[in-house]
Amino acid sequence: MNPAYSVIFFTTASGLGYGLLVFIGVFASLGLLPADRWLGFWGLGLALAAITFGLLSSTFHLGRPERAWRAVSQWRSSWLAREGVLALLTYVPAAVLGIAWVFYEQISGSIALAAIAVAVLSLVTVYCTGKIYASLKTIPAWHQTIVPVNYVILALMTGAVWFLALLNIFSLPSMQVSVMAVVLLVFGLAAKVRFWRQIDHAPVTSTSGTATGLGDLGEVRLLETPNTSANYLNTEMGFKVARKHAAKLRRIAIIFGFVLPALLVILAGLASGVPAVLFSCLAALLMMVGMVAERWLFFAEAKHVVNLYYGETTI
Amino acid sequence: MTSLPANPSPTKLGLVIDLDICVGCHACAVNCKEWNTGGYHAPLTDSDPYGTDPTGVWFNRVHAFEVGEGHAGRTVHFPRSCLHCEDAPCVTVCPTGASYKRTEDGIVLVDEDMCIGCKLCSWSCPYGAREFDADVGVMKKCTLCVDRIYNQNMEAVDRVPACVATCPAGARHFGDLGDPASDVSRLVAAREGYDLMPEMQTRPTNKYLPPRPRRDEDGAITSATSLEDASPEGGFLGWVDRLLSTTGDVR
Numbered sequence: 001m002n003p004a005y006s007v008i009f010f011t012t013a014s015g016l017g018y019g020l021l022v023f024i025g026v027f028a029s030l031g032l033l034p035a036d037r038w039l040g041f042w043g044l045g046l047a048l049a050a051i052t053f054g055l056l057s058s059t060f061h062l063g064r065p066e067r068a069w070r071a072v073s074q075w076r077s078s079w080l081a082r083e084g085v086l087a088l089l090t091y092v093p094a095a096v097l098g099i100a101w102v103f104y105e106q107i108s109g110s111i112a113l114a115a116i117a118v119a120v121l122s123l124v125t126v127y128c129t130g131k132i133y134a135s136l137k138t139i140p141a142w143h144q145t146i147v148p149v150n151y152v153i154l155a156l157m158t159g160a161v162w163f164l165a166l167l168n169i170f171s172l173p174s175m176q177v178s179v180m181a182v183v184l185l186v187f188g189l190a191a192k193v194r195f196w197r198q199i200d201h202a203p204v205t206s207t208s209g210t211a212t213g214l215g216d217l218g219e220v221r222l223l224e225t226p227n228t229s230a231n232y233l234n235t236e237m238g239f240k241v242a243r244k245h246a247a248k249l250r251r252i253a254i255i256f257g258f259v260l261p262a263l264l265v266i267l268a269g270l271a272s273g274v275p276a277v278l279f280s281c282l283a284a285l286l287m288m289v290g291m292v293a294e295r296w297l298f299f300a301e302a303k304h305v306v307n308l309y310y311g312e313t314t315i
Numbered sequence: 316m317t318s319l320p321a322n323p324s325p326t327k328l329g330l331v332i333d334l335d336i337c338v339g340c341h342a343c344a345v346n347c348k349e350w351n352t353g354g355y356h357a358p359l360t361d362s363d364p365y366g367t368d369p370t371g372v373w374f375n376r377v378h379a380f381e382v383g384e385g386h387a388g389r390t391v392h393f394p395r396s397c398l399h400c401e402d403a404p405c406v407t408v409c410p411t412g413a414s415y416k417r418t419e420d421g422i423v424l425v426d427e428d429m430c431i432g433c434k435l436c437s438w439s440c441p442y443g444a445r446e447f448d449a450d451v452g453v454m455k456k457c458t459l460c461v462d463r464i465y466n467q468n469m470e471a472v473d474r475v476p477a478c479v480a481t482c483p484a485g486a487r488h489f490g491d492l493g494d495p496a497s498d499v500s501r502l503v504a505a506r507e508g509y510d511l512m513p514e515m516q517t518r519p520t521n522k523y524l525p526p527r528p529r530r531d532e533d534g535a536i537t538s539a540t541s542l543e544d545a546s547p548e549g550g551f552l553g554w555v556d557r558l559l560s561t562t563g564d565v566r
Contacts (some may be wrong), residue, residue, distance in 0.1 A: 064452045065431075073410070074412050076318055077317050077408075078410045078435075079408070136439055137515055138441045205514065213523050216525075220381075220382050222379075224339075226373075231446065232449075233443045305515070
């Protein structure tokens with residue numbers, strides 16, 4: 001599949017934003033965060049900015065962005081519509097929490113309920129994002145239960161590392177959050193490695209024989225394409241560039257996305273003051289480089305069965 | 316509404332494509348383009364049509380495949396278009412309601428005024444039936460020539476999809492596949508018509524008819540007879556072959 005920059009940015013940025021909202025929501029509702037207005041401003045501001053720019057970026061890949069508002073109507077059948085509905089719904093308790101925190105420095109009592117709602121809606125939104133991909137039978141690499149699990153774990157993981165950086169900036173070092181971040185980095189890596197192993201050893205779903213129905217007559221090979229230069233299907237679904245560098249990109253994703261952030265989070269936990277801030281911020285930034293590589297691969301390595309009509313023999 | 320029709324009519328309009336007859340002339344694809352660039356989904360945009368890298372929207376594309384090995388091998392021309400599936404995934408994934416399946420005859424259509432061009436429907440289709448028109452920013456697809464088949468301004472004989480009307484070999488048939496007594500249904504039954512990629516569970520309406528087995532003069536199923544040997548052993552040709560192979564060997 002063609003890895004569109006707008007969708008890569010949307011899924012990584014919104015994953016980070018919703019993950020951060022989960023941690024802010026849970027910690028705020030449990031009374032583990034100070035009601036300091038600037039912590040609320042920067043924490044919720046960062047999360048909502050990542051989500052909002054992500055959502056805006058995802059509308060750039062639409063053919064008719066001005067009609068994006070229509071995309072919430074079909075929530076009964078479409079995971080994309082469900083994601084849109086939940087993304088919009090999440091803004092409501094987030095706004096309540098933000099206004100109470102930033103303007104009134106109040107995050108307990110009934111506001112804690114809004115914080116819980118923020119956390120729950122954020123998690124479900126990310127799950128819907130994963131389900132958009134997992135619901136496509138035509139792309140066997142995505143049509144797996146591990147795909148939404150991956151999306152949720154990576155969102156929580158990126159959220160935890162950024163949450164830690166935020167706490168360190170506000171001189172609120174937390175051993176709990178450091179441990180959670182490292183645990184999530186380990187789980188994230190395990191889930192990703194498992195996903196890669198599954199797609200590398202996946203059984204064949206369809207063949208040029210089933211695509212043409214001619215498999216009973218023998219091996220089916222493409223003789224002539226219908227078109228002399230690339231058509232929409234070839235550019236959108238037949239993307240091959242990154243598959244060539246898949247092994248290298250996987251190493252980049254593992255090192256930048258998981259290993260280096262884990263080491264830096266541990267270093268930040270051992271250090272204090274300015275070094276702790278620097279280590280945790282560096283962990284957060286390097287991790288995003290790894291996440292972009294991981295998301296690029298998620299698209300580029302996924303093969304669509306329509307390629308069986310264009311020369312592939314098994315998918 | 317992008318949920319599939321709850322109570323669909325028994326009528327299932329669709330095509331039957333005979334792979335035994337298709338000669339791969341692309342007339343169906345060309346007439347489809349010609350009709351539809353002025354029809355329901357007009358225009359079917361082309362970009363750089365006279366340049367070095369032309370690309371554009373087509374609803375119908377003709378592939379050619381080689382099947383089998385050696386004497387049993389054959390070439391099969393393979394027209395590919397929307398199959399108007401009963402469980403059309405392109406309909407249910409649509410977030411806006413632009414993509415829908417008609418209750419009355421099962422035709423899958425896109426309402427261009429509602430489409431946001433998210434392309435998810437094209438991702439969900441196993442058959443590559445949907446193509447994005449980058450110029451207009453919306454998804455386009457085969458309409459089964461809905462603007463021909465019900466068109467009271469045309470002669471009854473012309474009320475068939477453009478691809479069927481133009482096929483010079485008679486490889487394409489149009490009709491109601493929901494009616495077991497219809498000509499197309501009987502053709503499918505007689506020739507063991509089949510679904511493409513049944514493992515995708517889309518339940519296509521369109522059916523394909525397989526190439527007939529090759530037969531010899533007595534009607535027995537056989538593979539193709541071999542071509543004449545390029546280096547015969549005996550006789551006049553063998554003598555010429557030997558003579559030319561040994562003298563003045565300038566390979």
